[in-house]
Each structure stands twice: as structure tokens, then as C-alpha cells.
Amino acid sequence: xxxxxxxxxxxxxxxxxxxxxxxxxxxxxxxxxxxxxxxxxxxxxxxxxxxxxxxxxxxxxxxxxxxxxxxxxxxxxxxxxxxxxxxxxxxxxxxxxxxxxxxxxxxxxxxxxxxxxxxxxxxxxxxxxxxxxxxxxxxxxxxxxxxxxxxxxxxxxxxxxxxxxxxxxxxxxxxxxxxxxxxxxxxxxxxxxxxxxxxxxxxxxxxxxxxxxxxxxxxxxxxxxxxxxxxxxxxxxxxxxxxxxxxxxxxxxxxxxxxxxxxxxxxxxxxxxxxxxxxxxxxxxxxxxxxxxxxxxxxxxxxxxxxxxxxxxxxxxxxxxxxxxxxxxxxxxxxxxxxxxxxxxxxxxxxxxxx
Numbered sequence: 001x002x003x004x005x006x007x008x009x010x011x012x013x014x015x016x017x018x019x020x021x022x023x024x025x026x027x028x029x030x031x032x033x034x035x036x037x038x039x040x041x042x043x044x045x046x047x048x049x050x051x052x053x054x055x056x057x058x059x060x061x062x063x064x065x066x067x068x069x070x071x072x073x074x075x076x077x078x079x080x081x082x083x084x085x086x087x088x089x090x091x092x093x094x095x096x097x098x099x100x101x102x103x104x105x106x107x108x109x110x111x112x113x114x115x116x117x118x119x120x121x122x123x124x125x126x127x128x129x130x131x132x133x134x135x136x137x138x139x140x141x142x143x144x145x146x147x148x149x150x151x152x153x154x155x156x157x158x159x160x161x162x163x164x165x166x167x168x169x170x171x172x173x174x175x176x177x178x179x180x181x182x183x184x185x186x187x188x189x190x191x192x193x194x195x196x197x198x199x200x201x202x203x204x205x206x207x208x209x210x211x212x213x214x215x216x217x218x219x220x221x222x223x224x225x226x227x228x229x230x231x232x233x234x235x236x237x238x239x240x241x242x243x244x245x246x247x248x249x250x251x252x253x254x255x256x257x258x259x260x261x262x263x264x265x266x267x268x269x270x271x272x273x274x275x276x277x278x279x280x281x282x283x284x285x286x287x288x289x290x291x292x293x294x295x296x297x298x299x300x301x302x303x304x305x306x307x308x309x310x311x312x313x314x315x316x317x318x319x320x321x322x323x324x325x326x327x328x329x330x331x332x333x334x335x336x337x338x339x340x341x342x343x344x345x346x347x348x349x350x351x352x353x354x355x
Contacts, residue, residue, distance in 0.1 A: 007032045008132075013141035014330050015069035019057035023140070023333045028069060030145045031132045035084035038148050040094055045139035046073030046165040046323070047349040049195060049256040050280075052337050054126050059280050064126055071139030072098040072124040073167045073350075075160050078151075079143075087148045093160065094151040095313065097167035098303050099123050100136065101147060112307040114150075140333065142353060152310045155317035162322035165195065165348040166313060168303065169323060173200035173252060174312045175304035176275040177207065180250050184208035189251040190229070191264060193220045195323075195340075196254035196278060198347040201227040202321050212244070214264070217343065227324075241267070246294075254278045260285035265296060273297040323348045329355040 013028045033039060051070035053059045074096040078088045088094060101122035102114040109117050122130055125138030138144075154163065173196055182188055186209050190200045193215045204211045205228025213224035213232040224232035233240045241263055248267050251274040262285045264274060276283065276298065283298070290296065304312065316322065324347045328336055336349040 011142045011144075013069045013137060014333055015067050015137070015140065016055055017067045019055075019064065019066070023055070023337075025330075026067070026069075028137050028141065030143060033080060033082045033145060034131075034147075035082040036147050036149070037082045037145050038078050038085055038088050038094065038151055039080040039143055039145050040074065040076040040096065040151065041079045041143050042074055042076040042139055042141060042353045044075045044161045044164045045071040045351045045353060046168065046195075046325075047071075047333070047336055047340065047351065048073060048165075048168050049278075049340060050168075051138075052340060053256070053280070055337070061280060062126075065135045068126055068135070069137035069140050070125050071141070071351075072096070073164045073169070074124075074139035074144065075154060075164045075167070076143070076353075081148075085148050087153075088151065093154040093156075095154050095164070095167050096124065096139065096144065096146050096151055097171060097309055100150050101130065104149075112305040114305045115303050116305075140330070140351065140353075150306060152306065152313050154313060158317050159322050161327055161350045161352065162325050163313070163316070164350050165199065165323035165325065166316055166321075167309065169196045169199045169348060170203070170316060170321075171304045171309045171312050172196055172277050172302065173254065174203055174315070175308055176250075176252055176277065176299075176301040177203060178304075178308065179301065180273055180275070182207055182209050182250055185210065186249045187212070187247055187269075189214055189248045189264070189267060191251060191253040192255040192278065193217070193224055193232075193347075194254060194256075194343065195345075195348045198223070198227055199321075199323055200252055200254060201229050205229070206315075206319050206321060212248070223346070235263070246270075248272055251275065252277060256280070258282055258284050261298070262287050262290070265290055265298070268294060268296045271295050271297075273299055275299045275301050277301050323350075325350045327352050
């Protein structure tokens with residue numbers, strides 16, 4: 001699919017018009033290519049839990065503007081390039097994550113942290129579109145126009161479908177491991193074994209860290225070990241939680257809903273950090289005294305900048321790290337949403353946009 005680059009053009013997409021309404025087929029417009037833009041013919045797009053939150057408009061701090069087309073784990077083929085593009089040629093494979101633009105001039109952008117743009121990053125969907133007006137539409141579509149600076153290179157030979165979730169689930173868990181400098185031999189706990197959590201286990205194991213999974217699902221215990229965890233613990237296992245108190249250098253919480261943090265804060269060692277990358281609303285049950293006397297920290301992290309995302313994709317390609325996926329057709333998106341909420345996926349749905 002190669003659009004005419006000098007004018008806006010329609011593409012097929014999958015979105016909804018109101019909270020909790022079913023995903024249906026529709027036509028959306030993509031902007032004419034600017035000199036530094038590329039058009040990506042979308043091959044695969046992962047389903048992230050945040051897509052569901054936005055489609056259902058159930059996150060008070062991130063209200064949804066309808067209609068919406070979600071999707072921010074995008075891999076596709078470059079089929080058109082603007083006149084000034086140097087990073088990609090027609091036929092290359094590129095990836096787009098959760099953001100598509102930023103000011104490029106503030107201190108955080110210049111430091112490669114575009115997601116923290118002081119003037120406001122433009123996210124891949126449900127974000128004010130500073131170029132075309134209206135709101136951005138995401139990757140549940142046949143194609144997307146993105147500035148080349150916000151497209152990452154995808155290494156030849158990788159499994160494209162299974163690499164798509166790395167653009168959100170991967171970078172969201174890779175970034176805190178980079179920032180808190182997770183090293184071989186350190187003890188790290190991954191809270192939640194879902195779309196983010198299963199990739200986090202693989203990334204931490206690749207660093208030769210001592211990985212423990214904390215899960216609410218007994219049926220995921222064997223999977224945790226297969227993915228690279230040394231042990232898996234049920235949240236309800238009070239004896240194991242007590243035994244592990246004070247032992248972890250780093251905990252990464254991937255759970256997309258609020259829950260009681262204190263039992264996990266108790267697992268941190270002196271100077272340990274619990275990084276929340278999943279829950280978007282209020283955090284529950286935190287005892288300030290336990291933080292003070294252990295000099296423990298609670299932190300947050302969200303995706304990574306473009307340089308770090310490229311580093312992640314290269315890191316995973318070299319080590320053959322991909323997500324465990326179930327490939328679906330666009331007609332199965334509504335069913336997939338329900339299954340994600342019911343924890344009935346191992347571990348990431350990816351839409352085959354050409355199916």
C-alpha cells in the first residue's frame with residue numbers, strides 16, 4: 001500500500017465511538033507526508049492493556065476523546081518516504097511505540113527522553129495532534145504516518161509479530177532496569193506475569209539477575225520458570241512472602257490496577273526500589289515508616305525515549321528475545337479485549353493487520 005505523498009489519504013482502521021462500545025471497522029485520514037515523514041504499512045500491532053483502558057474510558061487521569069483508534073506496538077513496512085528522509089528507504093521495516101512526536105528542543109528531548117517532553121509529547125493515540133489537529137489515531141489500522149525520528153529500525157531476521165510488543169511492554173520494563181542498573185546476581189522481583197511481566201522476566205534473566213515472579217495465578221508458576229525466573233511466588237503465600245522480606249534490590253510492578261503495595265515494600269532490601277510501571281491511578285496501603293527506616297523508594301517509569309527504545313530493539317534482536325504471543329485477526333479484537341481482562345492470554349495478543 002503506497003499512498004500519494006502530497007495529500008491526506010484514507011486508511012482502514014478499527015476503533016470505537018463511545019466508552020465500552022465494540023470495536024468496528026472505519027475509515028480514518030492520515031496526513032500528507034511532510035519532508036521528514038515516513039508512511040508505514042502496518043503488518044502487526046500488539047494489544048496493550050492501556051488500549052483497553054482508553055477504549056473503555058476507565059482511567060480518570062487519562063480521559064478518552066472519541067472516536068478513538070488505539071494501538072502503539074506497531075511494526076510495518078515503509079512504503080513511502082518524504083523528500084528529506086535519510087533514516088529509512090522504501091521496503092525497510094520500522095517500529096512505532098507509544099509516542100510519535102515531541103518538541104525536540106527542551107532539555108529532556110535533547111537528552112533522549114522525549115516521553116518526558118517538557119512541552120508535551122504527542123502520543124500515538126488519544127493525544128492532541130499538533131500537526132493535523134484533532135486527536136491522534138493509533139496502529140489498529142492499515143497504515144500510519146510518523147516523523148522518521150520517532151520510528152525505530154527493526155533488525156532483519158527477527159520474528160516481526162513477536163517483536164511488536166517490545167515497543168511498549170519491552171521498553172516499559174527495560175527502561176527501569178537500565179535506570180536502576182540491574183546487574184548480574186542482583187535480586188529482582190517482577191510483580192504480575194502478564195503482557196509486561198513476561199517480557200520483564202526475559203529481560204532480567206538476560207542480565208543474569210536472580211529473578212522472582214509474584215503472581216496471583218497458580219497456573220502461571222511453571223511458565224515463570226520457563227521464562228527464566230528462579231522462583232515464582234503466589235501473593236497469597238504468606239509464609240513465602242515473610243521468608244523473602246528484605247531481600248530484593250529492585251521490584252518492577254507491572255499490574256495494571258491499584259493494589260496494596262505494602263506487602264511488596266516489605267520485600268525490599270535496604271536502599272531497594274519498587275518501580276511502578278502498570279497502575280495508573282491511586283496507589284494503596286503504603287507505610288511511610290517502612291520507607292524511612294529502610295531508605296526504600298517507590299518510583300514510577302513510563303516507556304523510554306527513542307534512543308533507549310532503539311537500544312532495546314537491538315538488545316532483543318541480538319539475544320533473540322521476543323514476546324510470547326497469540327496472533328489474531330482484526331475481527332477478533334473485541335474477543336481479545338475480554339480475554340485480556342480475564343487474564344486469558346499467554347501473554348500478548350498481536351493483531352495480524354493483513355489477515
